[in-house]
Amino acid sequence: MNSTKTLIYDGSFNGFLTAVFIGFEQKLTNADIQKQGNLQSGLFAETETIFTNVTKAQRVWNGIRNKSNTAIKNIYFSFLSEQKNIEALLYYYIQKLMGSKHLGATDFSDDAVLKINNVAHKVSREKHRMEAFVRFQLTKDDIYFANIEPDFDVLPLISKHFRNRYADQQWIIYDLKRKYGLFYNLHTVEIISLDLTDIPQNSLQKNSAFTNEEYEYQELWNNYFKSTTIKSRINTKLHVQHVPKRYWKYLSEKKVAV
Amino acid sequence: MDFKRIKEKLNILADAAKYDVSCSSSGSNRKNKNNGLGDTGTGICHTYTEDGRCVSLLKILLTNHCIFDCAYCVTRKSNDIKRAAFKIQEVVDLTINFYRRNYIEGLFLSSGIFKSADYTMERLIAVAKKLRLEENFNGYIHLKSIPGASDELMYEAGLYADRLSVNIEIPTISGLKLLAPDKKHEDFIKPMLKVKNEIIRYKEERKIIKSTAKYAPAGQSTQMIIGATGESDKDIMYSATHFYKNYKMKRVYYSGYVPISTDNRLPSLGSEVPMLRENRLYQTDWLLRFYGFNVTEILDANNPNLDMDIDPKLMWALRNLNYFPVDINKVDAHMLARIPGIGMDSVRKIISGRKYRNLNWSHLKKMGIALNRAKYFIICNSNDWERRDLDAPKIRSMILQSQNGKFKNQYNNQLSLFV
Numbered sequence: 049m050n051s052t053k054t055l056i057y058d059g060s061f062n063g064f065l066t067a068v069f070i071g072f073e074q075k076l077t078n079a080d081i082q083k084q085g086n087l088q089s090g091l092f093a094e095t096e097t098i099f100t101n102v103t104k105a106q107r108v109w110n111g112i113r114n115k116s117n118t119a120i121k122n123i124y125f126s127f128l129s130e131q132k133n134i135e136a137l138l139y140y141y142i143q144k145l146m147g148s149k150h151l152g153a154t155d156f157s158d159d160a161v162l163k164i165n166n167v168a169h170k171v172s173r174e175k176h177r178m179e180a181f182v183r184f185q186l187t188k189d190d191i192y193f194a195n196i197e198p199d200f201d202v203l204p205l206i207s208k209h210f211r212n213r214y215a216d217q218q219w220i221i222y223d224l225k226r227k228y229g230l231f232y233n234l235h236t237v238e239i240i241s242l243d244l245t246d247i248p249q250n251s252l253q254k255n256s257a258f259t260n261e262e263y264e265y266q267e268l269w270n271n272y273f274k275s276t277t278i279k280s281r282i283n284t285k286l287h288v289q290h291v292p293k294r295y296w297k298y299l300s301e302k303k304v305a306v
Numbered sequence: 307m308d309f310k311r312i313k314e315k316l317n318i319l320a321d322a323a324k325y326d327v328s329c330s331s332s333g334s335n336r337k338n339k340n341n342g343l344g345d346t347g348t349g350i351c352h353t354y355t356e357d358g359r360c361v362s363l364l365k366i367l368l369t370n371h372c373i374f375d376c377a378y379c380v381t382r383k384s385n386d387i388k389r390a391a392f393k394i395q396e397v398v399d400l401t402i403n404f405y406r407r408n409y410i411e412g413l414f415l416s417s418g419i420f421k422s423a424d425y426t427m428e429r430l431i432a433v434a435k436k437l438r439l440e441e442n443f444n445g446y447i448h449l450k451s452i453p454g455a456s457d458e459l460m461y462e463a464g465l466y467a468d469r470l471s472v473n474i475e476i477p478t479i480s481g482l483k484l485l486a487p488d489k490k491h492e493d494f495i496k497p498m499l500k501v502k503n504e505i506i507r508y509k510e511e512r513k514i515i516k517s518t519a520k521y522a523p524a525g526q527s528t529q530m531i532i533g534a535t536g537e538s539d540k541d542i543m544y545s546a547t548h549f550y551k552n553y554k555m556k557r558v559y560y561s562g563y564v565p566i567s568t569d570n571r572l573p574s575l576g577s578e579v580p581m582l583r584e585n586r587l588y589q590t591d592w593l594l595r596f597y598g599f600n601v602t603e604i605l606d607a608n609n610p611n612l613d614m615d616i617d618p619k620l621m622w623a624l625r626n627l628n629y630f631p632v633d634i635n636k637v638d639a640h641m642l643a644r645i646p647g648i649g650m651d652s653v654r655k656i657i658s659g660r661k662y663r664n665l666n667w668s669h670l671k672k673m674g675i676a677l678n679r680a681k682y683f684i685i686c687n688s689n690d691w692e693r694r695d696l697d698a699p700k701i702r703s704m705i706l707q708s709q710n711g712k713f714k715n716q717y718n719n720q721l722s723l724f725v
Contacts, residue, residue: 154658157669180350184407192406215341216442217406234341264309265403271313275320276365277355280564280579286358290351300409301353 054080054095061127064135065105067098068142072108077143081135112142118154119145125168125175128201137163174198175205181295182210182221186262192219193257195298203230207237266300273301307399316400318390322370322381323416326473326529327559331362331411331446333524334468342442344405344412346468346524349446352409363414363448364404368392368429372418376486377569378475378534381418385567391420397433398441405445412446412468413437423454423493431459434466446524451501453493460500469524469556470501477545481535484571494528498553501526505554525556532587533580534563534572538610543590547601550594560587586612593619596650597643615706620646623683624698630683631691635664647679663687678708 057063071079113120184192222229296302332349351360369391370381401413437443451472476482508521546558562584593599655673664687
């Protein structure tokens with residue numbers, strides 16, 4: 049039995065699931081699943097390039113889902129964390145999950161389960177933060193536009209939320225870090241990539257792409273934010289804990305006056 | 307829209323509304339209809355003020371003109387402040403435009419009382435109605451019930467709002483008489499009772515006719531000011547329990563009094579906001595709502611006030627050491643929830659985790675349990691446990707030494723020699 053091998057996949061979730069399928073097929077005890085492009089294979093490790101196969105991916109997905117709904121959510125969320133070597137940990141997790149009757153996705157006394165659970169929790173927290181901290185700005189083309197730079201790849205997770213909430217306006221949420229975005233055209237959400245030369249932030253400089261009214265509302269919001277603070281209760285530490293500084297440049301309420 | 311004028315009004319009317327602490331935008335289940343705008347669900351805090359409070363709703367007064375003169379209120383008629391009033395359409399436009407930019411979950415609309423209770427209430431309802439019917443807005447709307455508003459208006463308000471609330475303000479009737487001589491206790495109670503009864507009636511009807519409209523789906527809440535009069539923590543929590551039980555409140559909020567007036571019936575300007583006390587009251591509230599505690603277990607005639615140094619669950623446990631230690635691997639959820647240092651998340655994790663194996667210290671630690679408190683009250687799958695026969699004061703002081711909470715410098719009574 050072959051026990052260790054490096055499987056190289058295209059970086060997509062379906063690609064990863066296909067790699068898991070191949071790993072199981074070949075009865076690998078350790079599968080070092082790695083993204084194409086940032087390969088760091090061991091000196092003597094055998095490698096195999098995996099071609100994404102939706103049917104195989106689907107079988108793995110269904111297999112896990114039939115075992116546990118919590119597990120499938122944890123696996124997808126952890127995968128989107130893009131953390132180093134998360135694939136290998138997930139492989140181990142899936143192996144344990146599928147191999148044993150007793151080990152469930154809620155066995156918090158198991159290290160791997162606890163770790164995956166924690167990573168998934170972090171991603172879930174950022175998903176929630178993006179639902180909170182997206183700030184749309186109205187462009188002259190009547191599209192509500194927002195930039196984000198999340199630590200994890202959460203766009204796939206927030207699509208439905210914004211689709212449900214903003215059904216009657218066109219919007220774009222663009223991930224500057226990963227260079228792709230979501231565009232809702234009043235009917236469906238599409239994945240887009242843009243060539244942004246001038247990145248619109250909530251900055252002091254007005255950007256000609258946006259309506260004049262847009263800046264009036266930003267100022268109103270900025271003012272509102274100040275008026276609601278109770279001066280005798282100011283607690284900066286708590287404030288920064290809730291609104292981490294790395295998000296500030298996209299928050300109209302944190303902008304210094306226009 | 308005259309943005310300059312709106313800005314002025316918004317500054318005045320947001321500033322006056324900020325003492326209303328309710329920020330909840332959850333608990334409703336209004337879905338987006340006909341490709342309209344907005345929905346409600348778990349509720350999102352879109353930002354936090356510099357004092358660390360959540361902002362999820364556009365919280366404003368319709369006007370800060372008021373015919374009443376309640377000592378604790380900035381908007382009281384005797385206070386010499388700038389007055390302003392929004393037009394109905396202005397509130398609608400602000401709400402919609404803030405919502406579209408993902409700043410807010412909806413609107414929290416309160417008001418000073420101008421002309422009469424009913425006249426004011428009618429205008430609050432007009433805003434909500436316009437948002438729902440003309441703008442197809444399905445976001446969250448929290449309307450303040452105006453004390454003394456008629457039953458008919460309270461009925462109508464519930465058809466458009468997700469939540470209604472009327473602030474009880476002062477936890478005791480005598481305190482209210484002292485500080486708000488124009489207001490009568492019954493004026494608060496009557497609209498609450500009407501809303502409670504309508505909620506029950508609509509729920510019953512929905513069981514039979516599924517298409518029955520929603521009536522205040524996120525329920526009612528109320529708020530009490532803490533530390534403005536001499537009430538005890540027992541007075542406050544017994545009063546809160548009364549509202550939870552008899553008026554089916556979703557939430558009772560506690561608001562540490564922020565001195566805003568030089569009235570000699572009140573704590574003087576510059577006296578400190580009782581933030582730690584407020585925090586302990588919320589902890590107690592949590593114990594009652596989620597941890598299965600009865601208020602009489604925590605506060606009674608012999609213990610009318612909470613301990614400021616330690617959290618109320620620890621306070622309870624130290625008074626009831628005869629229940630402990632308990633075996634983490636055996637006791638039921640009810641008892642797990644009563645162990646100091648163990649929150650409801652940890653209770654769930656322990657219950658799932660112990661199905662697979664007996665848990666020991668390292669498992670508990672990894673699950674995120676505050677062992678510095680919990681270790682005196684539990685045994686687990688390990689021989690190594692706190693065997694000393696410690697009494698309550700001893701445990702209390704050992705825990706105090708080990709913790710490093712956010713209020714540490716406030717409850718550290720010991721003098722520091724070298725500051």
